[in-house]
Amino acid sequence: MRPEFYKVLASPVLWGILILAAPLPFLLPSYYLHIVILSLVYVALASSWNIVGGMAGQISLAHSLFIGTGAMLSTALLLKLGINMWVGLLISAAISAMLAAMIAWIDYRFRLGHLSFVLITLAFAEMGGLVVEGWDFLGGASGLLLPRDTGHFLDFQFGGSHGAFWVMLLLAVVCVLVNVAILNAPLGYYLRTIRDNENAARAIGVNVLRYKVAAMVISAVLASIVGTAYVRYLTFADPYLLISPVITIEIVLFATVGGLGSAFGPALGALLLVPLGEILRGQLGGVLPGLHYFIYGIVVIAVILITPQGLLPLFERLWKRRPGAAATRPPTVAP
Amino acid sequence: MALLEVEKVTKRFGGLVALNDVSFSVAQGEILGIIGPNGAGKTTLFSAISGFAPPSSGDVRFDGTSIVGVLPDRLVRRGLIRSFQIVQTFADMTTLDVVTTAALTRRPIREAIDYAAHVLGRVGLAGKEHLTPLTLSLQDKKLLELAKCLATDPRCILLDEVMAGLTMAETDKPIAVVRELNRQGVTIVMVEHVMPVIMQLATRMVVINFGEKIAEGSPADIVKDQHVIDAYFGEHLDA
Structure with missing residues (x-):
């Protein structure tokens, strides 16, 4: 691990944000708290997707498969078999890991190009959706309803939105820190070479299969865990929300707008776009149906045109150019 | 033998x-x-x-x-390592990152970074650690190919x-x-x-x-x- 990772861990900014954020559930009205929780869910999901999509450069549309496994399977295990949801979380994560390893292996074995990889992962995501819809054990098309959250921690209950906020804050931080850790570890180097040039990566000793599988599995396990926590917050395991490729598209969008491949970019994208989307919907949804989508789309297109590398590089540049920044300040000449 | x-x-x-x-x-x-x-x-x-x-x-x-x-x-x-006639570049990495990846073949990460810097100096690319390979001249790209090979400690x-x-x-x-x-x-x-x-x-x-x-x-x-x-x-x- 490079020392940079420990610098981030020990960074006062990180801990400052956490300390400031911790009391938010007591300060925010429930509507805004919901938006914040949703943002954190997407921070975690976009960051987990970034490991495959950003660092390894493989646009995987299978993320909903892992989120859905974490959500639907853990719920079904609890409702149909009475399996504790903590155990369900682990079982779903293990199954997500296996699915992820299988997809990565198929990609490697059949040397899928970029487009084929996108389509194959989409096909797996769709298959996941069909399995859930067609199998009553997983709730079928009507979904599953979890028992009310009474705050029993041992039953994977966190006491409604207050608890959900802290759980999601924790998961979001963990997912971002996993990104930071990978970028500062050999895996980060390997994934970046694989993204840029698979053959050249192999030529300098990178085991392409092993690290592609590693990236996919880490990404899937995180997504699955977030899926389980998310469904606990929603209480209703809705297949059309949780195992639909639409959720993946949103994640890809947030990560791209924020900055692919960087540790904080996807988090930034989710933190800006989720509230923007929700607030636009709240303000304009009743004025003219679809208007909020229209404005949201324009904002996203504008961001991509202005800064194709994402918002994070743009912010970094602005930060360096701020008044008083040491690095770029022209040398002052004594009068 | x-x-x-x-x-x-x-x-x-x-x-x-x-x-x-x-x-x-x-x-x-x-x-x-x-x-x-x-x-x-x-x-x-x-x-x-x-x-x-x-x-x-x-x-x-x-x-x-x-x-x-x-x-x-x-x-x-x-x-056993080969270099490529058509220089293989990595778009989003610095020369130091590329050579570090090669050095990771046999070294833990902190050592690999130091060793990569050393190898870049040895082939004559000192001072170009933070450029991306795409911006290097042809000569420097060839030297980078050499540096990648060296960093893996080949026989x-x-x-x-x-x-x-x-x-x-x-x-x-x-x-x-x-x-x-x-x-x-x-x-x-x-x-x-x-x-x-x-x-x-x-x-x-x-x-x-x-x-x-x-x-x-x-x-x-x-x-x-x-x-x-x-x-x-x-x-x-x-x-």
Whole structure:
């Protein structure tokens, strides 16, 4: 691990944000708290997707498969078999890991190009959706309803939105820190070479299969865990929300707008776009149906045109150019 | 003992025979030069040895064991690495990152970063650690290819035209690096078009034409060999 990772861990900014954020559930009205929780869910999901999509450069549309496994399977295990949801979380994560390893292996074995990889992962995501819809054990098309959250921690209950906020804050931080850790570890180097040039990566000793599988599995396990926590917050395991490729598209969008491949970019994208989307919907949804989508789309297109590398590089540049920044300040000449 | 043995290697692409029954061996510590006209099969030979395009038939042995079908990255770990004629670049990484990745083959990350910086200095790329390879000049890109190979601590390097496209003055640096490497015991097999370079460096040479080995010997003998002269300058009209 490079020392940079420990610098981030020990960074006062990180801990400052956490300390400031911790009391938010007591300060925010429930509507805004919901938006914040949703943002954190997407921070975690976009960051987990970034490991495959950003660092390894493989646009995987299978993320909903892992989120859905974490959500639907853990719920079904609890409702149909009475399996504790903590155990369900682990079982779903293990199954997500296996699915992820299988997809990565198929990609490697059949040397899928970029487009084929996108389509194959989409096909797996769709298959996941069909399995859930067609199998009553997983709730079928009507979904599953979890028992009310009474705050029993041992039953994977966190006491409604207050608890959900802290759980999601924790998961979001963990997912971002996993990104930071990978970028500062050999895996980060390997994934970046694989993204840029698979053959050249192999030529300098990178085991392409092993690290592609590693990236996919880490990404899937995180997504699955977030899926389980998310469904606990929603209480209703809705297949059309949780195992639909639409959720993946949103994640890809947030990560791209924020900055692919960087540790904080996807988090930034989710933190800006989720509230923007929700607030636009709240303000304009009743004025003219679809208007909020229209404005949201324009904002996203504008961001991509202005800064194709994402918002994070743009912010970094602005930060360096701020008044008083040491690095770029022209040398002052004594009068 | 021979470190690298190529035995009756044939490579077919469909109906095209790119390599036909090529055999030679490379002793530990040697610098073997491989020459031949364009399209003779030199790069194909390197691909066949290094695991990128395994031979259709024949055997390649490294350190006494067959390496046919072993993946390139495993070969790098065993100490056999190749460079590419067409420089392989990584768009979003600095030269230091690229060489660090190569150094990770045998070192933990912090050591790998220090070692990569050291290797970049050694090939003459000091001060260019934080540039992306795409912005480097051709000469520097070739030096980066060399640095990538060095950083993996190889026992044997296959160099594919690392001097091609450079001016004579620009070849000084890579030549010095190759010499020094060889003095440290690294075995070198190099494909090269630039004859003065290979004449200076190689201890022995193999000549390939139309996928077949047509001559083998010391550089001094090779330039006098009639087959080689024919291959390079065309045959005499004896009629």
